[in-house]
Amino acid sequence: MAEGTGKNRREFIAVIPARFASSRLPGKPLAEIAGEPMLAHVWRRARESGATRVVVATDDPRIEQAMAPLGAEVVMTRADHPSGTDRLAEVAERLGLDDDAVLVNVQGDEPLIPPALIDQVAERLFDDPGASIATLAEPIGEVESLFNPNVVKVVRALDGRALYFSRAPIPWDRDAFATRPEWLETDAWLRHIGLYAYRAGFLAEYRDWLPSPLERLEHLEQLRALHHGHAIQVALAREPHPAGVDTAEDLARVRALLTTDDAESGGH
16 A cells, blocks of 8 residues: 555655765765764754654665664665655655655755754645645845855745746846845845755656756756646745755864754753
8 A cells, every 4th residue: 555645634754865975075974973974963853843754865875874773764766866856756656655745855964954944844835735846945135145146046926836946136126236236125035945845746757857948057956847837835934944064164064063062962
């Protein structure tokens, strides 16, 4: 019998895709933070959410060996997935999930992820039965972030559904941007937060699609869903979303934070 959330229940599965290979930080999921692999911190955050099941999805036995002693459920996946979304699709298939089952993709390099945000993105998807995906955003308050192509922007319709995602500063303030402003006077601009909830049925379709023209230009895979007519709900994050770990400097910052927190709490 297929598993998964029933249509009248708000149960969801948190899936943490974890690749050992990383161009900037090889072995990143197993980088030590406060005496444990970074991935263990992410896993614990996910377990503090309302998820009924937390699964680590990886293609590397070293990650399985590190997480199994903690009691984590690990699903071994293929090594040739081009994205974490494709890896999630394989997990949904291997777990035999119903099409209406909801999975939240929790990035394996976010050891500070607030559990409340994991819950919120799942709730947003449940609240819109016609949407295939839900995600989060937060206001942009700095000009530098608005014009930074590494900060992904999103614009929403009245019902909260995404109209478009871009690396460009959208919406474009025709008058104020005639000369680059020194500050932003409103909260009209939103930064996209890369936390997603998906329906399993959508994931089964997604993996068969080729990258869309807009996706290839922007290098944003969520544009593939919009290209194929699928709705993406966007909620304003209930609390700040801490930065993840992309660089050695990020790792040092998180190590300092979590080591201090661990010492103050007396350990796990």
